[in-house]
Amino acid sequence: MIRKTISILTAIKPTEDKEEWSVTEISRKLNMPLQTVYRLLGCLTDVGFVVRDRETKKYKLGLSIMELGLSIRDNLSVRNTALPIMEKLASQTKESVYLTVPEGHDGIFIDCIDSPQLLKITEPIGMRRPLCVAASKKVILAFFQTKKRQKVINKLDKLGLVSSKEDLLKELEIIQSQGFAISHGETTEGTVSVAAPIFSWENEVVGSISVAGPEHRFVGTRLHEFIKLTTRASCDVSEELGWLEQYN
Incomplete structure (x- = not known):
């Protein structure tokens, strides 16, 4: 589970072309079940490591993980x-x-x-x-x-x-x-x-x-x-x- 969580954090790392990711995109990129991605994103959102945009419904790294780094x-x-x-x-x-x-x-x-x-x-x-x-x-x-x-x-x-x-x-x-x-x-x-x-x-x-x-x-x-x-x-x-x- 820890490896999967780290994989998600790594997968949504911002690039020059992309800052936000949908659950489907993350699932496809990691070849991980949608349900698992949803669950882990929920946990990461709760602690502020990931944030969800209310309009786009997409996810990106949150300030908490930036502060940690x-x-x-x-x-x-x-x-x-x-x-x-x-x-x-x-x-x-x-x-x-x-x-x-x-x-x-x-x-x-x-x-x-x-x-x-x-x-x-x-x-x-x-x-x-x-x-x-x-x-x-x-x-x-x-x-x-x-x-x-x-x-x-x-x-x-x-x-x-x-x-x-x-x-x-x-x-x-x-x-x-x-x-x-x-x-x-x-x-x-x-x-x-x-x-x-x-x-x-x-x-x-x-x-x-x-x-x-x-x-x-x-x-x-x-x-x-x-x-x-x-x-x-x-x-x-x-x-x-x-x-x-x-x-x-």
Whole structure:
């Protein structure tokens, strides 16, 4: 069934000459029974992967599948753009540097430059955590557009992941006003993380860059320097992605 569904999505991919397809055309093209095509198109329409024109009764790819493809592209673009800047930041701080992107109500580490020091923070690539936990995730949540942020918070609260919505909202306001987030031991005890948001050319937050390490190395002037370097790095990545608006 999955193969048939993929076959339909591939079959109705727009070309220079054609954007919409009838059920009969799809059935003939794939040598698939009409009833099967109807059923699968119905499922794909329900999730927005396919849309049906009310006048022509024909089908075409929907915005949901376009958004899915664009999200993959954006994540790859963020990673490719951020990597050299992350390497520079890691060299400057001598601490571990992470790249995090949002997916649903979670944040996912998609790349890391490990600290050269013996005592360091090592989190696995692909690790998923709620957007209400730790600096690298909270800074993304803080800079979501209002409706999206509220939707994510409601979801997290429904899942029992938020102890106090009021406290979380206050913390997110502070993060947004200062342009960065700091967390102490929220993921790993005895550690500190400093994170700043990454924006796309559309001025939407698409990820975060963070520096993490043992708590005793994140104190005083050293912490202030890490904040400065991290926010500068996030600006550099954002500008490479076409972001124009600056924040303090």
